[in-house]
Amino acid sequence: MSKFTRKGKKGTPAVSTASLPDIIFMLLFFFMVVTVMRQDDPKVSISKPNATETEKLEKKSLVDYINVGTPIDTRFGTEPKIQLDDAFAEVVDIQFWIKENRDRRDEAEKPLITTSLKVDSDVKMGVVTDIKQELREAQALKINYSVNKGSALDNN
Amino acid sequence: MARRPLQEINAGSMADIAFLLLIFFLVTTTMDQDIGILRQLPPPVPEDLETPPVKKRNVYEVLVNSRNQLLVEGERMDIADLKEGAKMFYTNPNKDPDLPILTRQTRGAVEENITLLQQALVKDPKNKQLETDLKKWKGKLSAIELIGEYDELPTSALISLQNDRGTKYAMYISVQNELSAAINELRNELAQDKFGVAYSELNPSVAEDKPKIKAIRAVYPQRISEAEPKDISGN
Structure with a gap:
């Protein structure tokens, strides 16, 4: 009888946390794999238009972004501005920027470089047309109009 | 002296270290997949280049003005009808004398x-x-x-898209999207009819699908041309 009586009080045993590191490591590896280091902070606010006939951009490392929209910081005015990498730029800077980006890449990758235009819905086409003319002059002919998935008829 | 059993290293702080790294990667991660409409710009043209004359019936003229209104083939059109219009241009099922002769x-x-x-x-x-x-x-x-x-289609047949400098970007994208949609729908129908799969399901990196894609593109080529920029409405 006395063989089974408990000696003293025993609380609930603590939950083993030994597997916690494993779980955390699993999450860690997931995020390490999917991470692409953030290239540039947006300085202009962009709400992209909708479209249905979209394609995915294959290689992120071969895509250069041109952002166009109204500056987030209102000190820079309310007119749409162009942002290349981390700074505001003018239309005339684009050709030089394209050349710099091209020099950075391997010879084999150069024809695959895509320029993605992230443009706010409300921007007028004048700016976009100017950018496109500059891109043509710089021989950066592969472009992508960045959009959100959705019906294009809702745009207006 | 009896050897003491080897003491285990305390691994309790491992989780903390891993957490630290985890939070770092969480913050730097951008998950957004970039999607968009891919286009190939025409190379710059020399100024003195003369364009060969093109028959009017072979050009599907789409104009967008600064008030985001469409003028298609000389008539006002709603954006919702543009897809059907472009499909008509590509197929000309009623032998319309204003549309290209196939x-x-x-x-x-x-x-x-x-x-x-x-x-x-x-x-x-x-x-x-x-x-x-x-x-x-x-x-x-x-x-x-x-x-x-x-x-x-005759080789000179194309959709010509012209916009004003005052056109809203969203409108421009809508028009581009509708024109692409028209071509993609025709291609899908043809692929479904001939191969039993949609055109969008064909994979260009599969050797078997490559000639199929080429054949369908030969029937419905994507010919959306953007005119050299000029002011249409003058404002």
């Missing part, structure tokens, strides 16, 4: 053309023009072999 590509005619070109190439082996022509006709022949004889 010519039937028959196997016999194509084969004859290929032999003629080959004979000419034997006589004049350095002629680059003949070589490209031969390549084009061979492409047509392989398309016929895959999907049978088809009606072909």
Whole structure:
């Protein structure tokens, strides 16, 4: 009888946390794999238009972004501005920027470089047309109009 | 002295270290997949280049003004109707005299053309023009072999898109999207009809699908041209 009586009080045993590191490591590896280091902070606010006939951009490392929209910081005015990498730029800077980006890449990758235009819905086409003319002059002919998935008829 | 059993290293702080790294990667991660409409810009043209005259019926003219209104082939149109309009232009099912004349590509005619070109190439082996022509006709022949004889758009037929500097970007994207949608729908229908799969399901990196994609593109080529920029409405 006395063989089974408990000696003293025993609380609930603590939950083993030994597997916690494993779980955390699993999450860690997931995020390490999917991470692409953030290239540039947006300085202009962009709400992209909708479209249905979209394609995915294959290689992120071969895509250069041109952002166009109204500056987030209102000190820079309310007119749409162009942002290349981390700074505001003018239309005339684009050709030089394209050349710099091209020099950075391997010879084999150069024809695959895509320029993605992230443009706010409300921007007028004048700016976009100017950018496109500059891109043509710089021989950066592969472009992508960045959009959100959705019906294009809702745009207006 | 008896050896004490080896003491285990305390791994309790491992989780903390891993957490630290985890939070770092969480913050730097951008998950957004970039999607968009891919387009190929035309190379810059020399200023003195003269454009060859094109028949009016072979051009589907789409104008967008600064008030985001559409003028298609000289008439006001709603954006919702643009897709159907573009499909009509590509197929011209009612033999409309204002839309392009499609010519039937028959196997016999194509084969004859290929032999003629080959004979000419034997006589004049350095002629680059003949070589490209031969390549084009061979492409047509392989398309016929895959999907049978088809009606072909004239080579000068194209959709011409022109916008004003004051057009809203969203409107421009809508128009581009509707024109792409028209072509994609026609291609999907044809692929479904001939191969039993949608055109969008065909994978260009699969060797078997490659000639199929080429054949469908020969029937419905994507010819959306953006005119040299100019002010349409003057404001």
